[in-house]
Amino acid sequence: MHQHRPLGLSFLRPKRAHLAFGAMTVTAFFACLPMIPASAEIVVESVEASAPAPEPAYVAPDVAYAAPEAAVREDYTVTHYSVIQYPIAGDHGIISSFGNRSTSCAGCAAFHSGADFGGSSGTVVTAMADGVVTQVGPDSSLGVYLKIEHVIDGQTITSTYAHLLDGSMPFQVGDTIAVGQQVGLVGMTGAATAPHLHFEIRLGGIYATAVNPVPWLAAHVTG
Numbered sequence: 001m002h003q004h005r006p007l008g009l010s011f012l013r014p015k016r017a018h019l020a021f022g023a024m025t026v027t028a029f030f031a032c033l034p035m036i037p038a039s040a041e042i043v044v045e046s047v048e049a050s051a052p053a054p055e056p057a058y059v060a061p062d063v064a065y066a067a068p069e070a071a072v073r074e075d076y077t078v079t080h081y082s083v084i085q086y087p088i089a090g091d092h093g094i095i096s097s098f099g100n101r102s103t104s105c106a107g108c109a110a111f112h113s114g115a116d117f118g119g120s121s122g123t124v125v126t127a128m129a130d131g132v133v134t135q136v137g138p139d140s141s142l143g144v145y146l147k148i149e150h151v152i153d154g155q156t157i158t159s160t161y162a163h164l165l166d167g168s169m170p171f172q173v174g175d176t177i178a179v180g181q182q183v184g185l186v187g188m189t190g191a192a193t194a195p196h197l198h199f200e201i202r203l204g205g206i207y208a209t210a211v212n213p214v215p216w217l218a219a220h221v222t223g
C-alpha cells in the first residue's frame with residue numbers, strides 16, 4: 001500500500017497541475033474574451049472606413065459641351081487675303097480701260113493689258129498687297145515700272161505699276177514690299193501721253209495672263 005501512495009500521489013500531482021494550468025488557461029481565455037470582439041470590431045470598422053468607395057456611375061452634365069469648331073481656311077496665306085488696297089489714292093478714275101483699244105497711240109499695244117488710273121504727276125502710288133519685287137525697268141513701253149509678286153488666296157498674283165516718274169521707284173528685284181508701301185509716283189515715262197498709272201493684274205508670274213484689274217480690285221480690295 002505504501003508503495004502505491006507515492007505512486008498515487010505522483011499520479012495525482014501532474015493531474016492537479018494539469019487541472020490548475022487548464023483552469024488558468026480557461027480563466028485567461030474568458031478574461032480576454034470581452035476584448036477580442038471589441039478589437040475585432042475596431043479593425044473591421046477601420047478597414048471599412050479606409051476601403052475605397054465604389055466608383056459612382058458617370059452622369060453626363062446637363063449643359064451640353066460645345067466643342068470648339070476647327071479653324072477652316074484653305075491655305076495659310078489666307079490670313080493675308082484681306083489686306084489688299086487700291087494702288088493709288090483718290091477716286092480711282094479709269095482713263096483707259098483693260099482690253100482692246102478702239103484707238104491706238106504711238107507705242108501702245110492694241111490690247112491694253114492693264115487699266116490706266118488717272119492722277120496728276122507726283123501722285124503717290126502704293127503696293128496693293130504684301131509681296132516681292134520680281135521685275136523692274138525702265139523700258140520703252142512701261143517706262144519706269146515695277147512688278148510685285150503676291151500670294152493671295154493661295155494663288156500667285158503679279159501686279160504692275162508703270163509710267164512712274166523718273167527716280168521715284170527705288171526698288172530692285174527681290175525687295176520685299178508691304179501693302180500700302182509707296183512704290184513710286186505717277187508720271188508719264190514710256191509710252192504715255194499724259195500722267196497716269198498703268199496698273200496690271202496677272203494671274204501668276206510676270207508673264208502670266210493679264211486680267212481686267214478693275215473688277216479684280218473691286219472683288220478683292222477691303223480697305
Ligand SMILES: [Zn+2]
Pocket residue numbers: 096112114115116197198199
Ligand atoms: Zn495703260
